[in-house]
Amino acid sequence: MKKILIFSTLAAFTLLTACRKSDNPNIPELARVPVPSLTKDASAPGTIIVSQLSSFVGKVNVDVFFKSDVLPKKMDLVVIKNGDITNVKVLKTDITTYPSSVSFTGPQLLTLFGSVQTCDYFDVGVNITSQSGNLYEAFPSVGNSYGAGVAGQFGGVKTFLTYSTKVEYFPEVYSGTFTVVSDEFEDFAVGSDVELTQISPTKFSFTQPAVKNPLPIIVTVNPETLAISIPKQKIGDWFLWQPAYTNPNVATVPSNVKNKVSPCDETLTISFNYTVDQGGFGEYVLVLKKK
Numbered sequence: 001m002k003k004i005l006i007f008s009t010l011a012a013f014t015l016l017t018a019c020r021k022s023d024n025p026n027i028p029e030l031a032r033v034p035v036p037s038l039t040k041d042a043s044a045p046g047t048i049i050v051s052q053l054s055s056f057v058g059k060v061n062v063d064v065f066f067k068s069d070v071l072p073k074k075m076d077l078v079v080i081k082n083g084d085i086t087n088v089k090v091l092k093t094d095i096t097t098y099p100s101s102v103s104f105t106g107p108q109l110l111t112l113f114g115s116v117q118t119c120d121y122f123d124v125g126v127n128i129t130s131q132s133g134n135l136y137e138a139f140p141s142v143g144n145s146y147g148a149g150v151a152g153q154f155g156g157v158k159t160f161l162t163y164s165t166k167v168e169y170f171p172e173v174y175s176g177t178f179t180v181v182s183d184e185f186e187d188f189a190v191g192s193d194v195e196l197t198q199i200s201p202t203k204f205s206f207t208q209p210a211v212k213n214p215l216p217i218i219v220t221v222n223p224e225t226l227a228i229s230i231p232k233q234k235i236g237d238w239f240l241w242q243p244a245y246t247n248p249n250v251a252t253v254p255s256n257v258k259n260k261v262s263p264c265d266e267t268l269t270i271s272f273n274y275t276v277d278q279g280g281f282g283e284y285v286l287v288l289k290k291k
Contacts, residue, residue, distance in 0.1 A: 003129065003139075004266055008018065013066060014287050016030070023121055023179075024074075026221075034064055034069055034071065034072045034128055034136075035064065035065040035066055035069075035159070036062065036063070036064060036072070036075065036125075036126050036128065036131065036159055037063045037065040037158060038060055038061065038062060038063075038125070038126065038158045038159065038160065039060070039063075039126070039158060039161075040058070040059070040060065040061075040161055041059030041060065041061055041101055043059065044057055044058055044059035044103075045057075045058065046058075046129050046163065046170040047164055047165070047166050047167065048109075048116070048122070048163055048164070048165045048211070049161065049165070049166045049168070050116060050117060050118050050120075050165050050166070050168060051168060051175075052106075052108055053107070053109075053110065053116055054107060054126065055104055055106070055291065056104050056105060057104075057106075057111075058103065058104050058105075058163055059101050059102070059103050060077060060100055060101070060103075060124055060161060061100070061101055061102075062077065062095055062098065062100045062101075062102055062104050062126060063075070063099035063100075064096045064098050066088060066093075069186060069241070070130075070131055071098065071131075072095075072128045072129060072130055072131070072216035073129045073130060073131050073133070074093075074094050074095060074096050074128075074129045075096075075126040075128050075129070076090055076092065076093045076094070076095065076126060076127040076129075076266070077090070077091040077092040077095060077102050077104070077124065077126055077172075078090050078124070078125055078126065078127055078138050078139070078229075079091050079104070079112070079122050079123065079124045079125075080093060080122070080123050081109075081120060081121075082120055082121060082140050083121075083123065083284055084139070085139040085140070085141060086138075087113075087281075088138075089112040089113065089115030090141055091104045091108065091112075092104070094214065095126070096117040096162075096194060101139075102284050104124075106264075109140050110124065116165070116225045117164050117165070117168070118166075118167060118168050118263055119165060119167060119263065119264035120270045121162055121163065121164040121165065122162070122163045122164075123139070123160050123161070123162050123163075124160060124161045124162075124163065125138025125139060125159060125160035125161075126138050126159075127137045137161070138160060139160075143164070148198060149259050150255070167226065167264060168263065169202075169221055169222070169223040169226055169261065169263060170263065171200075171201045171204075172198070173266055174196055174198070174203060174221070174261060174268065175196050175197065175198040176196060176289075176290070176291075177193050177195060177196075177291040178193070178195075178196055178200060178206075178268075178288040178289060178290055178291060179191060179192070179193060179194075179288065179289050179290075179291045180192050180193075180194060180286070180288060181267070181282070181287040181288060181289050182238070182284075182285070182286070182287045183286045184284035184285050185274065185281070185286070187208060187209060187210035187239075187241075187283035187285075188210075188286060189209075192209075193291065194206050194288055196215070197290075199218065200281050201223075201283070202220055202221050202222075202223060202265060202287045203218060203219065203220050203221070204219055204221075205217055205219065205269055206219075206236070207220045208235045208236060208248075208250070210239055210240050210241060211235055211236025211238065211240060211248055212236050212237040212243070213235065213236050213237045213242060214236045215233075215234055215235050215236055217233065217235055217250060218229065218230070219235065219268075221261055222255065226260050226261050226262070226263070227260055228252060228257060228260055228261060228268065228269075228270055229252055229254060230251055230252040230259075230272075231251060232249050232250070232251035232272070232275075233249060233250065233251070234247055234248070235248050235249065235250055235265060236248055238276075239276070244278070245276040245277075245278055246276060246277045246278070247276060247277050248274065248275070248276050249274070249276070250273065250274055251272075251273045251275075252271060252272070253271065253272060253273060253275065253283065256261070256271045256283070258271040258285055259271055265289070266289060266290035267287060267288065267289045267290070268287070268288050269285060269287050270285070270286045271283045271284070271285045271286075272284050
């Protein structure tokens, strides 16, 4: 093992002595890339509310991380939508003072990308032009302008910022035809359709298919938390698969985090607590997805 180590050392020494700059004058000088430091201005919102897009103003503090480095010739603030690096848009050009506070607006994003919807997100970074004229892109098609792991190496420096949209509840999404993704109770056939009927901005209903004389199951959504709640309610006269089980009821357990709507996926998950006159069955999860 010692011989291998010695030979490896000698080989490395030979390689190093053979690769001196004087031996190969064509080796290019390595330029130091200015490392940007981006932060969200605490005086402005860090999340986009789509229903209030017209009044959204984001503020980015643009700076250089190493103050002693040669400053860039300029920086341009750029943005991409939903991680698409093939569609980079410019928010602000010719930033030459560091630090600088740069604003961008919701209408500006709408103009640049054509639409801004719930569950979209935007990454904001800077294209850097060095004093020598070299361009270092925030979102290059290949590689990383700043080198891999720069954020970790320098204590969490931010080379780009993410502005996500607040996930909002839109009642119109939870109306119409949904498909059964799964049903632990096995009364809703996987792949079958379930019709959701909007009752109010925060309530919708649907029926259980395996009961006699089905009654609407009324679901209430908390638009702030997206949580679903169903107070105990009768859903029919008896189960078709067992008429002896009379007056079936369902309810949700408030503490169960599975009871929620997921607008980004257009799904809803309900953990039903099934009971009948004769006793209870426990909780079973139903998952539906917009068709």
